[in-house]
Amino acid sequence: QILWTSLRAKMAERAKKRKQEELFEDGDPVVEDDEDDPFDMKNMPEEDKEEMDEIIPVDFEFYDPKAGDDQSPGDEQSLRTLVIQLMGDDREVKISKNKKKKIQAAATSSDSDALDMSDMSAQIEEEVVRINVEEMVRFIVSQTDVGSVIKVSGSEEVFGFLTVLNVQAHSELSFVRHILQRILKDADEESAQLLRSLADPSASPHLGLILSERLESIPAMLIPHLHQGVHDEIAWANEDATEANKPLQYNFGYYLVFTTAYQSSGGQGRSSKRQRTSESVSDRFSNMTFMKTEDEFFLKHAKAGFSYQLAQDSNAIVAMDGAFTKFRVVLLVEAAQIEHVLNDLHEHVGQQRYYELERVD
Numbered sequence: 001q002i003l004w005t006s007l008r009a010k011m012a013e014r015a016k017k018r019k020q021e022e023l024f025e026d027g028d029p030v031v032e033d034d035e036d037d038p039f040d041m042k043n044m045p046e047e048d049k050e051e052m053d054e055i056i057p058v059d060f061e062f063y064d065p066k067a068g069d070d071q072s073p074g075d076e077q078s079l080r081t082l083v084i085q086l087m088g089d090d091r092e093v094k095i096s097k098n099k100k101k102k103i104q105a106a107a108t109s110s111d112s113d114a115l116d117m118s119d120m121s122a123q124i125e126e127e128v129v130r131i132n133v134e135e136m137v138r139f140i141v142s143q144t145d146v147g148s149v150i151k152v153s154g155s156e157e158v159f160g161f162l163t164v165l166n167v168q169a170h171s172e173l174s175f176v177r178h179i180l181q182r183i184l185k186d187a188d189e190e191s192a193q194l195l196r197s198l199a200d201p202s203a204s205p206h207l208g209l210i211l212s213e214r215l216e217s218i219p220a221m222l223i224p225h226l227h228q229g230v231h232d233e234i235a236w237a238n239e240d241a242t243e244a245n246k247p248l249q250y251n252f253g254y255y256l257v258f259t260t261a262y263q264s265s266g267g268q269g270r271s272s273k274r275q276r277t278s279e280s281v282s283d284r285f286s287n288m289t290f291m292k293t294e295d296e297f298f299l300k301h302a303k304a305g306f307s308y309q310l311a312q313d314s315n316a317i318v319a320m321d322g323a324f325t326k327f328r329v330v331l332l333v334e335a336a337q338i339e340h341v342l343n344d345l346h347e348h349v350g351q352q353r354y355y356e357l358e359r360v361d
Helices: 002-022 046-053 076-091 133-142 174-185 189-199 220-243 293-300 316-322 335-348
Strands: 060-063 092-104 118-130 148-152 158-166 206-214 252-264 288-290 304-309 324-334
Touching: 060 220, 076 092, 076 133, 076 158, 076 206, 076 324, 092 174, 133 158, 133 174, 148 220, 158 220, 158 252, 174 189, 189 252, 189 304, 189 324, 220 293, 220 335, 252 293, 252 335, 288 293, 288 324, 293 324, 293 335, 324 335
Parallel strands: 206 252
Antiparallel strands: 060 148, 092 118, 148 158, 158 206, 252 288, 252 324, 304 324
């Protein structure tokens, strides 16, 4: 509520500034009666004044993920909520399995052939597999060299997180296999082939899976610094591994972006395979709206991408009257393009790009 109120105030201030600029013609100010200014505190309704007075400034900070212990609580509880929000419907996936079922034929005691007759027929059955949320949360808090959580200064509640994991190095984790199985189930043939090759255990460099979720009210100006910081950590981890003559755990050739987007229910659905071959990756998502600012720039520089529809969103504001449909969006971005993503992201929010944080060991 505090964040939403703050954003409303900023929007009002911005609108007032634009309105005042429109009142200047040829350098001469046009005096406007205060009665016509909806943003003047004197003309503001009492309930709105009270709301403005309740605005509390907050400072957001980035921290390493923290596991709880006997002395202090960790980030697990907040992260559990964010992980469930990130996965949505994809917490469950139906896996087709072949099962042999013995069917006894009806027979009588006088029919000796029928007594011995049985049919071992293959039947396809679907098994519902649920993601191990606890395993995913444990991984996030355990990987402290690469990954950050967003908190308000003085609070232990996590408002967002960003981490990058090595798919090949952590292929034994069930939640990693679950995510790959789910997205491959609805991938187009070209994207599925590329993803399988990049996720192959023998592939080098490795594939990095970007996992990120946050509250929708997190200010956009934080996001470039969040991504910059995590990618700096990747560079530092590789430097440390090189100096120690150890294998590089974060030497990625591609990044797999696992996110969501919304489309107007009256919008055009996914294009056919024939259409997809002639259009760019960005064109395929031109009628979708991303909730995370950075996803627009991952899409801009993506090598491949596809989407599939999720169930009706539980967010009443977003999904009211069924006006929007939620989609899972999967993008594959070459590691060499990440610099361009970061540049575009900083420029979008009006920030000057810094190229590396000061490292604190």
